[in-house]
Every structure is written in structure tokens, then in C-alpha cells.
Amino acid sequence: MSQNQVTESYPAPAPADAYVAPPPAGYPTKDASDQNPVPVETTSKGDGFWKGCCAALCCCCVLDACF
Numbered sequence: 001m002s003q004n005q006v007t008e009s010y011p012a013p014a015p016a017d018a019y020v021a022p023p024p025a026g027y028p029t030k031d032a033s034d035q036n037p038v039p040v041e042t043t044s045k046g047d048g049f050w051k052g053c054c055a056a057l058c059c060c061c062v063l064d065a066c067f
Helices: 030-034 048-066
Strands: none
């Protein structure tokens, strides 16, 4: 046997019937390209933040005027 040959590998390969934990949800895998890609659809969030902000300021002003 020559010095370049390796008789054991480290770590030893897992047996075929060993449990292998699946990757976390959303983790890309090799077979991800085989699946049909989901079309990306974006929507605008609108001006809800500014409406809410103005409503809160109006409430503060009304409450301040009442008390």
C-alpha cells in the first residue's frame, strides 16, 4: 500500500438507514430548481401609517382641549 492511499475516512459515512434531520423551512436545497417557481407579486402598503398618525394627533388635540 502506498502512502497516498487512505483506508478510513473521517468522519465515517452514516449508514443508509440513519435518520438525517431535514433542513430548516425555507432553506434552499439542490432540488429547489426542479420545482415551479412561485411568481413574485408585490403590493403597495398604502398610506395607512400616515392616516393613523394624523388620527392619533387629532385625538391628542381633542383630548387636550377637553381636559
